[in-house]
């Protein structure tokens with residue numbers, strides 16, 4: 001039995017709002033989803049598991065129609081859907097309207113239910129959110145009814161406000177496989193036995209690292225499942241280590257070089273760290289306007305020459321302050337207090 005597993009597609013999200021490429025990113029979210037349908041057409045898996053937050057918010061009728069049309073293109077694949085904390089069910093949700101083709105099953109209750117597929121010797125368990133938060137551990141004590149089946153749990157959650165669970169415990173209770181969603185970073189929870197799909201596409205510039213779908217087979221020896229990255233967009237956080245000699249131009253060249261050298265699907269959140277000349281303030285506005293730069297933050301601290309300051313301000317409150325701080329026990333806190341105090345007394349922002 002072959003399957004594809006995706007989660008947290010967040011259809012409808014507009015990442016990087018206010019940036020010129022925001023619309024393009026919104027389209028890429030749909031493109032990636034269509035890519036997965038394309039893979040399913042080619043690979044013809046028996047199952048496609050969508051484990052929560054397919055939509056970024058309550059889906060519009062036209063969005064459900066669009067998704068429904070795509071699922072209709074893979075009639076031989078059973079699509080199993082659970083709603084997550086972003087697209088949680090409510091009375092009038094279009095999730096519950098009869099818009100889906102025959103190969104789609106939506107789990108409609110907030111209590112776990114089982115859907116049996118005797119032809120594949122597989123039973124799939126799942127529940128859908130009816131609330132923004134579910135704090136009780138609804139998966140940990142579930143037990144599959146028929147142990148001779150391949151028992152798969154579709155789960156959405158993994159933090160304290162969204163059904164925390166122990167993969168180990170669920171597997172001990174008799175499940176053969178957990179297809180999970182909610183946490184946007186993808187990875188094994190247990191090799192070949194439990195997978196956090198990660199978001200299909202990054203939806204926010206803090207979703208760093210690769211994103212994509214999982215595909216695998218299920219046989220007598222259990223699952224054999226692998227991650228397949230999609231490369232529409234990848235967010236990277238990069239840091240520049242500044243010192244007293246760093247200038248605006250150096251930062252500009254660094255950013256330009258980064259953009260030239262790295263693949264076009266990478267977008268950047270930049271940080272400047274380290275120390276800077278106290279009389280120099282970086283102007284990074286222009287860098288922030290470059291294509292594929294999400295933002296840039298100056299986190300440098302002024303590099304004071306305390307000896308010189310002491311000499312120049314020996315008789316003032318500043319000199320007195322430096323002298324008194326130097327009598328204190330040395331350490332990170334004292335150093336920070338010294339720096340913040342000097343900043344304030346000199347009138348710099350800190």
Ligand SMILES: [Mn+2]
Pocket residue numbers: 052053084085086156181182183
């Ligand atoms: Mn979620």
